[in-house]
Amino acid sequence: MIETAGRTDTRARIVEVAARLLQEQGPVAVTTRGVAEQAGVQAPTIYRLFGDKDGLLEAVAEHVMNAFVAAKARLVADATAADVDPLDDLRDGWRTQINFGIAHPALFRLLGDPDRVRLSPAARSGREVLAARVHRLARTGRLRVSEDRAVDLIQAAGTGVIQTLLATPPDRRDPQLADEMWEAVLDRILTPDPAAADTTRGTGRTGSPASTDAAMATSVAFRALVPDLTALSAAERALIAEWLDRIVNNTSSAPAQAGTSGPTTRRRRQH
Template identity: 65%
Template sequence: MIEPTSSRADTRLRIVDVAVRLLQQDGPAAVTTRGVAQGAGVQAPTIYRLFGDKDGLMEAVAEHVMAAFVAAKSEIVKAASAADLDPLEDLRVGWETQIDFGVDNPALFRLLSDPGRVMQSPAIRSGKQVLEARVHRVAVAGRLRVSEPRAVDLIQAAGIGTIQTLLATPPDQRDTGLPAAMYEAVLGQILTNPSKHAAGGSMAATIAFRAIAPGLDVLSESERRLLADWLDRVISAD
């Protein structure tokens, strides 16, 4: 008998929800095939049929959690853009949200930080796109002094390092000011103040122009690509 698609999807989601709960409450060791099957009200073979093995289940757990987290962040970015929220304030909110999520969900953070999973996960790629959108708004505002990709990489690297450092420290010994200090350090690397630094202001203007270049409809597609290439060369030569 072929299982209805809707029933199969519901069963899969129920199993993933149970696995997420066990992971959050008791850590990876608690996510056993038997425990998940019992919590979801299914037989163990059902898990193997739907996910292949425990690794497949953990992949589904990581994707499910990250997709929900990214969806929430995407709504925040849309609201910030619609409300014309200051791009730097929006970026700060994103940083704090990411740090809090990682510290509050250590098992999930470690699961999601697996380099192999990062490269293959659609949800994690979507999460990076949310950060890219935030950084793009900063660029359009004329505040970046490095390229958008470099700014994204610096923010990601600093965020992951901050979470790992906090998680590796006993809660009562953690430096609660570390996230804010790291954020300010990153801003010092990626931002410029045009009113005080003429050279930095020139680069910020170039980066801002690069940010809006793809939307210059007065130019042809090939002209926009050429312009973007020229601007990328100017930015990378700095």
């Protein structure tokens, strides 16, 4: 037991040292010799615990991402308990994710490998946190695409923004890029504000008929609430969920009607 605890402590110390080197100097600084010296261990210890440098980098990525995702999960729990507006909570999550990516360029590039992301428990947990935020929004009747589609769009847009900003010299980065991309995503996934609906042309945010947007949002909201219908049997809830999934997924994939695009409405928080 003592040996196991010591092994865990040694592993944690090595990961902490490697994470600091990665953040301060980039992947090139994360060498087995350099990490071993600063962690106070022999180089063979790193090979025994992590296999090779790639194994160490993967452990570092998981360590940093786990801490970040855990913090996000706490924020979602707090927002839910305090009944914070789901759209405000989702917006805050977007900004937090963008800021994190910009502040951790080496880690972001490390996690840019699709195979690494696919196998990362922390990445899966991060998607679950985003899905929880989207689910809260879906229950309000404001989401006009499926929850999975909304998560995919937000995740893809956020990754693109971070990649673009990191590829641009800091003094030339567009400070409005993240906000503009966020507005573009909202235009795709949300129904119009009732007060700002295009009553003259009867169109929704993306040019589809307003009635279609409303029906879709109702279907998405109903689907989000199905697990709460405890008066029904599990089989009945599953059947309703299947029907609604079919409606939502079919409508989400349908193209907008040509020639009916109307003006969009910004949903920025006023400062």
